Amino acid sequence: MPIRNFSIVAHIDHGKSTLSDRLLMRAGAITEREFRAQTLDDMDLERERGITIKASAVSINHQHNGENFLLNFIDTPGHVDFHYEVQKALQACEGAILVVDAAQGVQAQTVANAYAAIEADLEIIPVINKIDLPSARPEHMAEELEQVLGIDATECIYVSAKTGQGIDELIDRLCTQLPGPSGKADQPLRALIFDSLYDDYRGVVAYIRVVDGEIRKGQKIKFMGQGEREYVVSSLGRHTPKRTDIDALKTGEVGYVVANIKELGDVRIGDTITDADNPAPEALPGYEPVSQMVFCDFYPGGRTQYDELRDAMDRLVLNDSSFSFSPESSDALGFGFRCGFLGLLHMEIIQERLEREFNIEVVQTAPTVTYEIEKVDGEVFTIDAPSQLPDPSHIEEIREPFIRMAIMTPANGVGAIMKLCDDRRGEYKKTEYVGTERVILTYEIPLAEVIYDFYDRLKSATSGYGTMDYEVIGFRAGNLVRVDILVNGDRVDALSMICHRSNAEQRGRKLLVKLKGEIDRHLFEIPLQAAIGGKIIARETIKSVGKNVTAKCYGGDVSRKRKLLEKQKEGKKRMKRVGSVDIPQGAFLAILEAGE
Numbered sequence: 001m002p003i004r005n006f007s008i009v010a011h012i013d014h015g016k017s018t019l020s021d022r023l024l025m026r027a028g029a030i031t032e033r034e035f036r037a038q039t040l041d042d043m044d045l046e047r048e049r050g051i052t053i054k055a056s057a058v059s060i061n062h063q064h065n066g067e068n069f070l071l072n073f074i075d076t077p078g079h080v081d082f083h084y085e086v087q088k089a090l091q092a093c094e095g096a097i098l099v100v101d102a103a104q105g106v107q108a109q110t111v112a113n114a115y116a117a118i119e120a121d122l123e124i125i126p127v128i129n130k131i132d133l134p135s136a137r138p139e140h141m142a143e144e145l146e147q148v149l150g151i152d153a154t155e156c157i158y159v160s161a162k163t164g165q166g167i168d169e170l171i172d173r174l175c176t177q178l179p180g181p182s183g184k185a186d187q188p189l190r191a192l193i194f195d196s197l198y199d200d201y202r203g204v205v206a207y208i209r210v211v212d213g214e215i216r217k218g219q220k221i222k223f224m225g226q227g228e229r230e231y232v233v234s235s236l237g238r239h240t241p242k243r244t245d246i247d248a249l250k251t252g253e254v255g256y257v258v259a260n261i262k263e264l265g266d267v268r269i270g271d272t273i274t275d276a277d278n279p280a281p282e283a284l285p286g287y288e289p290v291s292q293m294v295f296c297d298f299y300p301g302g303r304t305q306y307d308e309l310r311d312a313m314d315r316l317v318l319n320d321s322s323f324s325f326s327p328e329s330s331d332a333l334g335f336g337f338r339c340g341f342l343g344l345l346h347m348e349i350i351q352e353r354l355e356r357e358f359n360i361e362v363v364q365t366a367p368t369v370t371y372e373i374e375k376v377d378g379e380v381f382t383i384d385a386p387s388q389l390p391d392p393s394h395i396e397e398i399r400e401p402f403i404r405m406a407i408m409t410p411a412n413g414v415g416a417i418m419k420l421c422d423d424r425r426g427e428y429k430k431t432e433y434v435g436t437e438r439v440i441l442t443y444e445i446p447l448a449e450v451i452y453d454f455y456d457r458l459k460s461a462t463s464g465y466g467t468m469d470y471e472v473i474g475f476r477a478g479n480l481v482r483v484d485i486l487v488n489g490d491r492v493d494a495l496s497m498i499c500h501r502s503n504a505e506q507r508g509r510k511l512l513v514k515l516k517g518e519i520d521r522h523l524f525e526i527p528l529q530a531a532i533g534g535k536i537i538a539r540e541t542i543k544s545v546g547k548n549v550t551a552k553c554y555g556g557d558v559s560r561k562r563k564l565l566e567k568q569k570e571g572k573k574r575m576k577r578v579g580s581v582d583i584p585q586g587a588f589l590a591i592l593e594a595g596e
């Protein structure tokens with residue numbers, strides 16, 4: 001049976017999920033009712049669905065010219081916004097459907113995802129979706145695609161994932177245009193793990209693409225990157241999208257493997273599975289290691305305990321290998337974890353997944369980027385928290401990560417965006433026109449200047465139409481300093497920040513104003529100071545109160561008094577005491593807003 005392995009890539013909201021549902025429905029894998037139920041669902045369910053059904057690969061059968069094709073649709077694990085995640089899925093495919101919204105046209109991530117597919121050497125099937133919309137301009141968008149990406153406009157398939165129009169042509173093109181998998185059936189087993197997850201009953205479930213040979217039930221296997229430990233395949237199969245057990249996955253096929261693996265650390269995304277008795281001489285190239293660029297701390301919050309948070313992260317990392325964590329403790333927030341992410345959005349997604357999938361509450365500190373430090377004695381190393389910065393007298397140079405950012409905007413947003421980028425120390429590189437109405441601006445800009453609220457600013461500067469994408473281009477030296485925050489004379493490590501000297505004072509001052517609003521008055525006056533080294537650069541004061549809160553209710557009824565006390569106690573639980581000052585957890589996030 002001919003096999004076609006493909007993935008769908010798109011800019012967010014261009015209809016990737018709807019189109020995949022439509023494809024599944026067309027192949028009879030889901031019913032019309034399920035299709036409607038799913039697409040009309042709200043975000044919560046959409047996300048859950050994305051994880052339960054399409055975490056990895058769905059196999060459908062399709063009759064084309066009298067031949068039965070096995071179409072394996074490999075979805076990107078986690079969220080599609082991250083190139084790295086997209087790249088992982090793409091490596092398991094021969095083709096990609098590139099979806100573009102017929103009303104919105106090519107966006108920043110359309111370009112980024114298309115390049116990822118081209119780099120992975122995939123055959124691209126361009127699709128213009130949502131042609132049913134009154135504002136759709138399919139031909140125009142096809143030309144745009146040709147202009148920006150060099151994809152032949154006449155190759156585009158016009159579809160509506162919503163009404164089903166054009167889907168038949170798309171499925172036929174999957175069969176005719178995409179090449180079949182090219183592995184060697186007579187070689188020892190080599191299977192690429194492109195995703196995995198933990199199931200309470202089955203242990204680790206690894207999603208694989210068989211590159212060479214075949215994998216069978218009962219076979220002894222091992223992971224080439226993990227030494228000699230052997231496992232016996234207890235079940236394998238594919239999702240159709242129902243889980244369907246089968247006896248073997250052959251060359252080029254995609255599916256899942258269960259082998260009673262209880263140790264989460266034994267399975268690594270990107271590793272190669274081989275036969276334990278007849279191992280392949282060489283592992284598959286796997287995935288390039290990624291460098292994490294954004295870091296923050298997660299501490300257990302609300303009712304969540306430290307151990308619960310750790311267990312949840314152990315499981316999550318199995319499903320998203322580009323996120324990392326290590327134990328951390330802070331004077332102010334107790335025991336938690338220092339976590340590394342590919343970028344800001346990645347951070348948000350991980351936090352959200354912890355909350356949704358594991359019912360965990362976290363307190364997150366402000367994100368920072370990685371800095372490269374060169375000491376006077378020539379030693380070079382990286383730090384991912386301001387508190388790790390050595391004494392300034394030992395530092396020769398601090399280097400910060402720079403990104404090349406492509407911003408796609410309607411032409412009338414250009415002025416506002418240029419101002420925004422200038423304010424954030426961006427270096428202008430070039431302007432490219434997409435037709436007459438839209439522009440791609442390229443800037444090189446410090447990542448640290450983008451991690452706070454850049455995206456929101458971009459959206460408001462362009463009435464929501466601007467989109468951005470970036471890649472890290474390396475470290476550059478900058479006039480950077482650490483600003484420490486002293487509360488009542490005590491330095492609060494979790495509030496330190498590294499920033500450019502030119503705006504250190506302004507940021508320090510803003511943070512103090514925020515803090516002042518967050519920290520309650522105490523019985524004594526509390527000075528708040530921002531300092532660079534020993535030099536105070538800004539100061540605010542929280543005035544003292546002399547009275548207990550219940551004093552307000554003097555003479556009032558008892559229940560109201562009790563309520564107030566309860567409320568005060570409730571608030572206290574989420575306080576951290578530094579020296580003799582109670583700092584609410586919200587204050588640790590004030591630094592986020594001070595970044596503006």
Ligand code: GTP
Pocket residue numbers: 010011012013014015016017018019039080129130131132133159160161162163
């Ligand atoms: P993310 O999962 O958030 O990345 O988005 P996505 O690319 O998967 O898009 P999704 O399928 O969630 O679609 C985004 C919105 O576009 C939804 O409100 C869909 O109902 C709508 N949509 C998708 N396809 C079509 C279409 O062909 N026509 C119309 N009119 N709306 C569509």
